[in-house]
Amino acid sequence: MSGPSLDLSIVIPSYETEALLARCLEAVAGAALACPEVLAEVLVVDNGSRDGSADYARRAGARVVAFARNRGFAAAINAGLRLARGRHVLLLNSDVELTAEALSAGLTLLDAEPRVGVVGPALSHPDGRPQRSVHVLPGLDSELLGEDLVRHLRGVERDHEGPPVAWREVEAVRGAAFFVRGAILEKVGTLDEGFFFFLEETDFCARVRAAGHRVAFLPGVPVGHALGASSKGRAPVATRIEYQRALDRALRRHRGTRVAALVRGIRFARAAGGVLLALGLAPVSARDRRRLRERLGLMLWHLRGRPLEPSLAQALLEAPSGDGLLDRPGPGGV
Helix, strand or coil: CCCCCCCCCEEEEEEECCCHHHHHHHHHHHHHEEEEEEEEEEEEEEECCCHHHHHHHHCCCCEEEEECCCHHHHHHHHHHHCCCCCCCCEEEEECCCEEEEEEEHHHHHHCCCEEEEEEEEEEEECCCECCCCCECCCCCHHHHHHHHHHHCCCCCCCCCCCCCCCCCCCEEEEECCCEEEEHHHHHHHCCCCCCCCCCCCHHHHHHHHHHHHHHHHEEEEEEEEECCCCHHHCCCHHHHHHHHHHHHHHHHHHHCCHHHHHHHHHHHHHHHHHHHHHHHHHHHHHHHHHHHHHHHHHHHHHHHHHHHCHHHHHHHCCCCCCCCCCCCCCCCCC
């Protein structure tokens, strides 16, 4: 990374998100206008959209990288990182509306605390309701007990508690708005493109912590996160499968092959149990019948040896398009 005259490179991955992207870029422009001391650039990486998102971003003045096909979230981020010229980077979902407060607070913390490698603000729904902003690294405990209980047992406080200017160290922050110290990329590398759509930011945070740096959460600095069209709604079976691929990759890297194998067995048993339960409820409603199809598809994928197909990219390409960034739940979310 070069170009010391720039404080921040804002990298925005986009996939069929024109309307949300427009609001995102307007918010970025407003935040930059309110913080004239911050010199920033905006890079939009379009993941093969068919809705004109890339053309809109160009007209709005952003630097644009346009892929011919959907190469995944991590690949889009990394394409932006390779072009970034700022001292630090902000990875920003296109369904997030950045505020001047968050822009200033994220940069200020990175400059004030040299050991902090990643900073995440508090995510909120458009109506102000808090969203989960902090994650724990998945493991056998979170698989058996659920993330909420594990968060409690590990002493992870509620995401939005805390005085306005305080920050605290956490295991991982959600990637919707994700400040990264530029220099740390040379030490830990970029996002792992083996993760197509889930857990890449959680994996990155674990690598940052393993390298001796800290992951910081700003509970008193809210950022609006609209939560766009859900991949789970557009391609439910492929989404569940993709999450389990990502979970297996993260577990093998950070918890070991034995834990990963145990979790694969638990997930298969859960899928089979879900099919049996759904079979009993299938006549009740269309929703239950839809769940049966999803769980049966997931169980059959396990029985086939967890093949590379179906891919989420192809499933989304074949599904009806929806306006909005596909929501990416964290550990335990699928």
